[in-house]
Amino acid sequence: MQRKVKQLYTLMNRSQMAKSQFVFLFFISILEVAAGLAVPLLTMKLINQISDSGFAFTSLLPVMGVLVVQAVLSAVTFYMMRRVGEGAVANLRTEVWDHMLHLRLPYYDVHESGETMSRITQDTNVVKEFVTEQLVSFVSGLFTILGAVIVLLWIDWKMTLLLLLAVPLTIFVMYPLGDKMYELSKANQDELASFGGRLGRILSNIRLVKASQTERQELEGGKAQIQQLYRFGMKEAKIVAVLTPLMTLIMMIVLIAIFGYGGSQVASGAISSGELVAIMIYLVQIIMPFTQMATFFTDLQKTLGATERIVEALDETREVREGKPVPSASLPIRFDNVSFRYNEKPVLIGMTFTIEPNATTAFVSRSGGGKTTMFSLIERFYEVTEGQILYGNERIETFDLNEWRALFGYVSQNAPLLNGTIRENVMYGTPNATEEEVLAALKAAYACDFVMQLEKRLDTEVGEGGIKLSGGQKQRLAIARAILRNPRILLLDEATSSLDNESEREVQLALNTLTKDRMTIVIAHRLSTITGADHILVFEEGKLSGQGTHEKLLQTHPYYEQLWMNGRLEE
Template structure:
């Protein structure tokens, strides 16, 4: 089966494949926005309202012109006053509707963009997260989309209304006096001569600023998520210095941005003042010569204001647009990443089949091989222990079984079928995984035990899973029972309590294949005994793979695989390896704490040692 990722469709959006377009320009930005399917009828309505509002606004200077040229109290009538009042009311209502609709469109576009990005991040494979820091990824979803939101929801409204106002004003001015209009338009190329290079400079500054913001977010995520380690290591000063460097870097980019903006604003003011001086001076000459009336000059100045005000908004839009292009480039980088193959594949109908590795090898893209030509077979319903020195590739092997990574060569089969042929969701639903860390989510104990379940879990099922995991013992003692909040990453619970909740979660899933990754290595002796009892309940009737340094698990395993530097150097029962594998015997003596002066210990002696360890942990003297 091909492992090419399938496009992910999200309600209301196109598939998450960006059409080929150069990154970092306006085409890629527009392509990204189009894929969010903005509501065209609403956009047209908003534009019509903008045109109506601006059109009405363009009439007001003409009223002013007539008032100035023929003003007298006798000339004012109730009809004229009512017409002016109606004009202002229509302009206000149309402008308000336009602003609301354009903001609504902007919010919808960005919400869909964030929805696509969030779905994409959940569908990306583990290797992506190996290469990218979590803080940077969070920054893409929050800060970069925030830049796009600011452009669409805030600045685009002013841009559309500003463009309409400028075009409408110029048209009316050409009608009033084309000569003065030509003089006014002659100043615009002078402004563009300065503003275009500044816009390009703003793009590069904004891109660097967003990169630094992502790095700062990464630092915050890393430090605050491990604040206990920071304090226990007296590393506050070190982390403060790291944070201060990031803050100073952001400050420097902020100053660069401020310098460019400080040049743009005065230049715009200079251009506008120059326009005003030219218009007033040249217009005054034409009024004195009789070529222009005083009312027309006043109207001209009012129209000039309607050009000047939007020009500042249009300039701000283009500055923000440069920022949005930089943000779009990084968003597209994520959307272009290959996803896990969510679609396709066959369902796992029978998981109680032999699980086998055939010449299995794996290496990270830029590293040395982790696993080299591993071949072994795990019979259904048996326990296989994977042991060996730290860094030999044991946890990586588990990741290959869960299809977090794809083998560099070789394959893993269930029965006679390559596991890559199975639907990813169906395959992973066969697994229960209990790790050394026992990760928990912020929420209640019930939330954590039921995490990932696609159906409603009854209270009876929940209690039964907790009882089999020996978690009900401490849960009943908590004031809120199963509704007790565990804190961020389960920090309010002990290691043994977190392990038992993880085991209860695995029991509730009722997996056919169980993987235990040093599930008791970080526990005290008393907690270990309880967790071991829970694990025995969990392992019954299931194909079990264990990474363990604990004596009882290794001794009782149906098969032991000894892995050294990614190579399988021994396979067999505990007795067989003690006789045939020198390093395993040394491993058993040191890490399994066998009281062996150098002579071989038989199975009875080893089991007695295991019982003595368990008895001591429970406070009972060994017989």
């Protein structure tokens, strides 16, 4: 438990909570508590005065004045509490979001996007609700209880000791249920994250779901998780249903006993009627925080569960971005005995070759031969298992990551577009580009004509994943984005492999513009598209088996000749 609370404290520190505001908040809260504690004493004095000399309106003024002050302080406390809590959680969410954006790619290979979203939204929201709704109320409640007990000891110590019998009984009830609530909260947060992952996965592929007619299958899978969340919710409800009434029962039994004892004391003349009323008001001030403690401790366990998940995410290794500047000259990329394992499975074995600047190099293998993996290694999404990748004579890991990735432009066969306008998609990664530069990139990509024919032109919405555009149009926008980026090194996951003849011709013209005078690395899906490459690398089962021009490989490499006869590498 101590470790979990320490995690929450550390998380609050990381959220850059405004400590000066928090100190001021507690100061105001103490003033509010003091005003509240003064009310019963003033009420006692009022009742005793009425008993002695009768009712006078002016005698109400002190009590009313203190009540007004208490109300104002309560309003200020509530506002400050929300301000501090919302600010802290906003900072926390910013830190988690920043951390997630800079995590190494292997993290996302094993965590669904919905699960990651849950860490940023659901878990931080649990922390926010605890800070804004429970933490300060709990501390002010403790001050109220302490102050009320001190005054009650002064009024009648025997009656106060009777009240304090409820404390060990309350702790005895809450402690075992608290651990149960913590485990339940952790399991509930995990299931909620898993359900979010399912929603993200299905909704982002809704067309595949409908085309495959798997609505019923996905409905059943979702229902199973919804029912599990329902069961967790009901288990939590059972704990709260037992805890809150039980604490109320303990306090009511003590309260009735005190009222009976207090009545006998008034009858015997040991205390005045005003003192009995003051005692009753103090008892209410004590009982309310005590009953709220049940909610506090259940919410604390939820928060500790959410905190553990957030801390686990924040402890994940980030990409190392600092390094030396990238040389201004275009240099060759050299694989020096590079091997790579993914989940202990060998993907690349002993790769040694050189990619020259200002030339087109093509990667050739059947599907699953490691071509895309080499792209990922070059862009430093993954680290090599053995060997090294050099840029010139320096390991690529030694360069500043931002500068290194700025060298690359990537055009894939599926041309990913974001839900937004054409302008936003073309400028993605180049936010400071001018309108003239955007239009020039569209012209170079043979995309300007179709864009200008649209009603809203550059401000046309492309839809989720570019659904409102054809395959050829999406490809040309992706190429325009790469042209605008003006990369030194171009990575092409053959962008024409799934297009019709007319679209392929226009996209190929755009690619010819893009590949001119720059290092270009192409993943080949059809050998007919790379016959003019300066250098072709052939891979078999994760190993380099041949390299050379198209003509040379046809004459000397039986496997390449076989692929050429087949014509398409996926076959």
